[in-house]
Amino acid sequence: MSVDPKMGRATAGLADQPDALRGACTFANLTLPEPLPAEPMGLVMEWINLAGTSKTQPNPNAMTLATVDGQGRPSARIVLCRKIDAARGVFVFYTNYDSRKGLEAEGAGGGAGGGHVALVFHWDHLDRQIRIEGRVTRSPEAESDAYFATRPALSRVAAWASDQSRPLASRAQLLEQNRAAEARFGVVRRGEQDSEVEVPPGLVVPRPGNWGGFRVWAEHVELWLGHSTRLHDRARWSRALTASEVDGAAGYAGGGWTCTRLQP
Numbered sequence: 001m002s003v004d005p006k007m008g009r010a011t012a013g014l015a016d017q018p019d020a021l022r023g024a025c026t027f028a029n030l031t032l033p034e035p036l037p038a039e040p041m042g043l044v045m046e047w048i049n050l051a052g053t054s055k056t057q058p059n060p061n062a063m064t065l066a067t068v069d070g071q072g073r074p075s076a077r078i079v080l081c082r083k084i085d086a087a088r089g090v091f092v093f094y095t096n097y098d099s100r101k102g103l104e105a106e107g108a109g110g111g112a113g114g115g116h117v118a119l120v121f122h123w124d125h126l127d128r129q130i131r132i133e134g135r136v137t138r139s140p141e142a143e144s145d146a147y148f149a150t151r152p153a154l155s156r157v158a159a160w161a162s163d164q165s166r167p168l169a170s171r172a173q174l175l176e177q178n179r180a181a182e183a184r185f186g187v188v189r190r191g192e193q194d195s196e197v198e199v200p201p202g203l204v205v206p207r208p209g210n211w212g213g214f215r216v217w218a219e220h221v222e223l224w225l226g227h228s229t230r231l232h233d234r235a236r237w238s239r240a241l242t243a244s245e246v247d248g249a250a251g252y253a254g255g256g257w258t259c260t261r262l263q264p
């Protein structure tokens, strides 16, 4: 930590920090296969599985989701990847369709990026990054229902309590909205702790109509492997997507992949 004399406040000294932390990181100096595989999803699944089994971060399925608004201005946030359909090249996350990301992803109001999003997975301890650019569609209702039913009871109730991305007057307002949703579903709350809550046995909470899955259909996939000499290994696969009904819902059919290595 150092003090910036112009700003008069402590700065994190981020320029120096990475080297100090590098000790925790051992570059395995791996490279991508040569020749590259004809399609990327096999490697994607290998890397995701490795990130999970290495157990070095609580959410190895966390990914950055980037969207753009109607003027083409980007925003990004973390969401959890809940399913990958390797055969179709599809990544699934769940959210509120009326949230900022939901509206931007779908281009509500004619947004510039309507239907296009980007995803990034980063596993620092593995020196790996996966970038995906693609088209987005809503998951079929039955798939969202099935996933919602697997969520813990209080999470299902809370999905009714939050108008995600809308302003709140106070934290108390959110708790009040949550109490109202709990009362609606017969949950008895005796205090703020979850241990002070009584959930009726067999509680059924329907999925809110504005909450569900998005399928991201990969159009471009880039794999990046870090190298201690900065001669990182990068390769990008691309394919064409054609609108097509899939599982009774809007989706895409993917053409064949082409691939190329990229300079790091």
Ligand SMILES: Cc1cc2nc3c(=O)[nH]c(=O)nc-3n(C[C@H](O)[C@H](O)[C@H](O)COP(=O)(O)O)c2cc1C
Pocket: 059, 062, 075, 077, 078, 079, 080, 081, 093, 094, 095, 096, 099, 100, 101, 102, 164, 165
């Ligand atoms: C580790 C982590 C996981 C998250 N997972 C999700 C998720 O799966 N779905 C979601 O809607 N928000 C998730 N969030 C919250 C989002 O990052 C974001 O704050 C929220 O969705 C509102 O974003 P928006 O206003 O841009 O729509 C997660 C945040 C973190 C830090």
